[in-house]
Amino acid sequence: MARGTFTGGIHPYEGKELSKDKPIKTVLPKGELVYPVSQHIGAPAKPIVAVGDHVLTGQMIAEAGGFVSAPIYATVSGTVKAIEKRRLATGAMCDSIIVENDEKYEEVEFKPAKPYEEMTAQDKIDAVRQAGVVGMGGAGFPTAVKFSPKEPDKIDYVIANCSECEPYLTSDYRRMIEEPELLLEGLKIAVSIFPNARGILAIEDNKPDAIAKFKELTKDEDKISVKVVKTKYPEGAERMLIYACTGREINSSMLPADAGCIVDNVDTLCAVCRAVKEGRPLMERIVTITGEAVNEPQNYKVRIGTNYRELLDDAGLKCEPAKIISGGPMMGFAVFDLDVPTTKTASALTCLTKDEVSALEPSACINCARCVEVCPERLVPKNLADAVEHNDEKAFLKMYGMECCECGCCSFICPARRQLTQLIKGMRKIQLANRKK
16 A cells, blocks of 8 residues: 655654553642643633632633634632633743642533434534534644534545654554544544545554554445555644645645645544533543653643643653653753643653753754755745844745744754754744734
């Protein structure tokens, strides 16, 4: 079978052997839980509880603040201690609801609005919206909005992003191995929303056991198939995955729906299944705690709002990490304070014994063109970075700088150790802010 792929990309050290064979471990949080109201792209959620209120697990504590927004639910029972700004893993401060955990974990009763068999496509979308489901593999785009394109009959493919190409991360892999039926049911639900869609499980070829498992599960499925894609970073990026699976291309001004595709990651589709069939809101996710500095790398089933430090304390440290990253080493960001909450989009905490980036001094470009060879968007990162250093916004835009997906391939491969991605990312933020004005 031909393996789907794309132009460019790199093969960094995977690091997955540290945690890929560690079964999902459930942890119950202690102390206070912090729920930032901005855990998704779009308008922040609006608190609907007050200080002193008693809440139950599964009770809505913040409602969606607009169409592109998502509600937030308590993941433990307890008392609302405060509504104030708290720090996120990014370092930013965000309005948050703080709940003091009573460690009783009393739940509300979960039930769907309608029996699944009686649900229309809109009923399913409404259930996903009510449950607060967002994209859990990236920026947190509200899934109900993704499921509501202008022309649903033009959606040809719903792609389950099972590639998990980011080094070290194994949370999606463990879901695939331990709860394959839940993922498959979530994909079936997503496919059923669109009259002409087919489902694709896109799995990198470094996961042969997962490929075999899903081929067996889908052998009698007419509308669901497994697509084996080549192991290469950033295979799991939305644009790259769509091209690898369908041959269709999109750019920064397009949505996947414009190419007839919907893409959701593993955890998101599992949450979709529970939202539609059980009426259960999004309250937990799988988080990988890993890296050479971790004593016992693990994949944890975490209640959203749990403090990162609790997870790292459970896994333990072999030594003082040189760098701690929220996410993976390619697209994650360094963390300077572990007293921050896990959110809907928290995928991992990677603790490294060496900080290779800080140890190497950038030097002058040697015009080797390696950054051009690996760029999945077929840009010239060296020239874009030069334009940024000269503050030449017109040149940056003329060279299609806004098409950069910030994957980090150019910085990774650069022998001169230039911070190409960082420069380009900074200019992209400026341009996006200018567009909003």
